[in-house]
Amino acid sequence: MSKEKGAISLTDDEIIEIIKLVEESDFDELHLETENLKLTVGKGLTCPHDQGAGLSQTTQRQTFVQEEPTPEKVSQADSPTGAMTSAPDTRKAEPEPPAVVEEEGLIPIEAPLLGTFYRSPEPGAPPFVDVGTAVTEDDTVCLIEVMKLFTGVKAGVKGRIAKICVENNQMVEYQQTLFFVEPEE
């Protein structure tokens, strides 16, 4: 980590934590600027720099993150140590789906809980999805079972299943990537 006064670098874990805090708050956006970093986290309807990913529209609000190094920018904020400023909003915060980070154009579907992964609604039945299956946000792609309690996992994104990352009957951890989806443009 940088030791220069006012300089901050963030690990992925910290970014995740910041996202969660913003998601759970009533705030819509967070802007953080320091000597070497500009970070924007927000709950807007579109991600300004991102054309793809189908993030827009009223049915789905996504959390977006931009992180840019700003080598020349001197922090002009109230506090020289890079304190956070945020834009409070009076609208009530809704529960948000987890932040989406693109990887080579594919979008991961992550396990919302730890448990046993099942590809089919019941043993012997055909799987919910295969590679190539077209999915929309509300389609169930798999089940995760914890002590006989089954949870259906929704795709959360529109596109085609590109990759299946877990085997049937395997234990998955919280946030483990289950599938990759090639999003629809």
Add this chain to the structure above:
Amino acid sequence: MNKLSRVLIANRGEIAVRIIGACKALGIESIVAVSEADRSSLPARMADRSLCIGPPPARDSYLNVNTLIAAALGTGSDAIHPGYGFLAEQPELAETCEKHHIAFIGPSAKSIHQMGNKLLARQIAEESGIPTLPGSEKVRDIKGAIAAAEKIGFPIILKAAAGGGGRGMKVVESPDLLRSVFDTLSAEVQSAFGDGTLFLEHFVPNARHIEVQILGDHFGNIIHLGERDCSIQRRYQKMIEEAPSPVVSPQLREQICEAAVTMARKIKYENAGTIEFILDQDNGRYYFLEMNTRIQVEHPVTEQITGIDLVQEQIKIADHQPLSFSQESVRFRGHAIECRINAESPFSGFQPSPGRIEQWAPPQNSAIRVDSHCYAGYFVPPYYDSLLAKVITSGDDRSQAIERMHFALDHFTLSGVESTIPFLQLLLKRPEYLSGKIHTGWVEKVVLPEIGGVK
């Protein structure tokens, strides 16, 4: 080692580090369950494997019985160590372990349940001939409460049967206060514990908190490892503990330790446990308070003066090994003190101070032990308790242990978050602490008002 070869640690922070260390010493594989906030924590890096069980909030991760059982089954773990706090004293985890043939490194669900109900625990103590404070049965309404309180004599303490550890209790000095407090406490307790049962006990103003460590194996052998004095508290949270107690005579020690063993035998207790007593310094009498069916935060002071590794013993007991030592072979040597270092601002009402630790250099020498999960650069998450480290010093006698603690705290380099070190330094220099003229209300009623801090 007989059967246990893989343990799932269902906890975090310094106790997870402690348990993983004990597993390593015994040649056992350690798997630590982590929430998202603890993915890159020290326990996660020390264990043979870590697995992410849920988002940061404890109720979605460390408090989720089903998820922990699924994690144990999914990783082929033979046992679960619950640590302290979280699910350690929830019978549900122990029960579900039993159902799935996973060893629970702790007592039976039945013992947890019996001692978890503080009214039932009191009744069992009475039946065992152990002194208990003048108290009542369940009080159903304000009328019953006032009648019971007048019989016992004010001040009384109103307690939740489902509470314990300082939770769900309120000291009440007069009938009017009792009137105003009863319904609120009942509702709070119902909401917090799912059981609104309240009872009353006499409140001892000039008390010391004396607790006895016991170990019981699977074969009925129960021994004690002496007492600890945990009288330095704020809002029922212990700040400084020591072993042995500076005010317990050998005769009193024998009586209290025997009472503790009697209690454990009565309920056929297995694994590590602690029986807590109130010592009334005005009349020299001791009274049963409650029993904690888990390893305690302050267990290191007992380890330092007995040379016995309590967490390793817990694992061995769960593996159905008989205790490898007898009561007669237990030796007490010297004196040990523990200070809990919390990420709190002691001069701002002990406000929590999560955030990134910049400098972290605990003191180190042969008489100092530091139990911690922290390191320079570690981000102390806001979701859990604020314990950063436990500093334990040992000496041939109490004054040497105190001197060493002065040194240890003076040489603890810590920046980035606020800590309680300055407050502990202050307490350890006060004449009352040095001469032993303190009681459980000392910090809140004497020290804090004097230094002008917010209580």
